[in-house]
Amino acid sequence: MSKLIRAAGAVVYSYDPSGQRMFLLIHDRHHAWxxxxxxxxxxxxxxxxxxxxxxxxTGVVCELERLLIRVAYPVYRKGIWRDKEVAxxxxxxxxxxxxxxxxxxxxxxxxxxxxxALRLVTYAQVRQVVRLALKSLDEDRNDA
Numbered sequence: 001m002s003k004l005i006r007a008a009g010a011v012v013y014s015y016d017p018s019g020q021r022m023f024l025l026i027h028d029r030h031h032a033w034x035x036x037x038x039x040x041x042x043x044x045x046x047x048x049x050x051x052x053x054x055x056x057x058t059g060v061v062c063e064l065e066r067l068l069i070r071v072a073y074p075v076y077r078k079g080i081w082r083d084k085e086v087a088x089x090x091x092x093x094x095x096x097x098x099x100x101x102x103x104x105x106x107x108x109x110x111x112x113x114x115x116x117a118l119r120l121v122t123y124a125q126v127r128q129v130v131r132l133a134l135k136s137l138d139e140d141r142n143d144a
Contacts, residue, residue, distance in 0.1 A: 005075065006060065007082040008050035009037020010091035011133035012062045023099060023117040023130065026057055029105025032122035035129065036109075037086055051126070054091070058109040059099035062091040068132050071125055085130040088129045090136055 012024035012035075026036050038053035040046065047064055054062050072085045098109035112120060114134060121127045 003033065003082070004113060005041045005082055006035050006046070006049075007053075007084060008040060008046040008087045009035050009053060010050050010064065010089040011035060011130055012054060012058075012060060012093050013067065013137065014093050016095060016111075019080040020113040021114040021132075022095065023114050023127070024054070024058060024060055024093065025110060025112050025117055026106050027108035027110075029107075029125075033120045034122060034126050035088065036105055037088070039079070046081075047089070050087065050089050050091070054093075057101045057104055057106050059101075059134065060093050060109075062093035064089045064091045064143045066090055066136075069129060070128065072081065073125065088121070090133050 006072050014022050016022055019032040024036065025033050035055045036057040040049040050061060050064060054060055066089065068088045068090050070085055070087050073082060074081050075084045095111060100106040118127060118130050121130055
């Protein structure tokens with residue numbers, strides 16, 4: 001049995017000057033639009049990993065609000081199938097200009113209008129995470 005790959009990331013949101021909700025997306029080495037995330041370092045917890053990975057991949061410093069979901073799926077690397085688990089958080093950040101980490105294969109990092117982000121995300125599983133974030137943020141607004 002191979003060791004579980006653990007990763008963490010977030011749906012990072014902000015608001016533009018008109019009050020429109022924006023989500024931070026990356027375009028990765030697989031030519032996919034997705035959420036920033038990455039593997040946990042040894043002795044690192046999910047929250048620290050999510051904050052670090054988002055900053056490394058986009059240059060954006062965020063504040064985690066809460067865990068949204070953990071997603072598990074198999075990955076095939078170097079001829080071996082392994083299980084991967086990603087903890088996705090909801091996070092807020094200032095609307096600063098993202099800088100894609102080209103050394104990590106990130107070709108673009110951008111703030112995208114939330115509704116458009118949902119259509120732009122490549123992977124169905126990640127779209128579900130974005131939907132969950134939208135629902136959570138809408139519930140927060142309705143509770144306020």
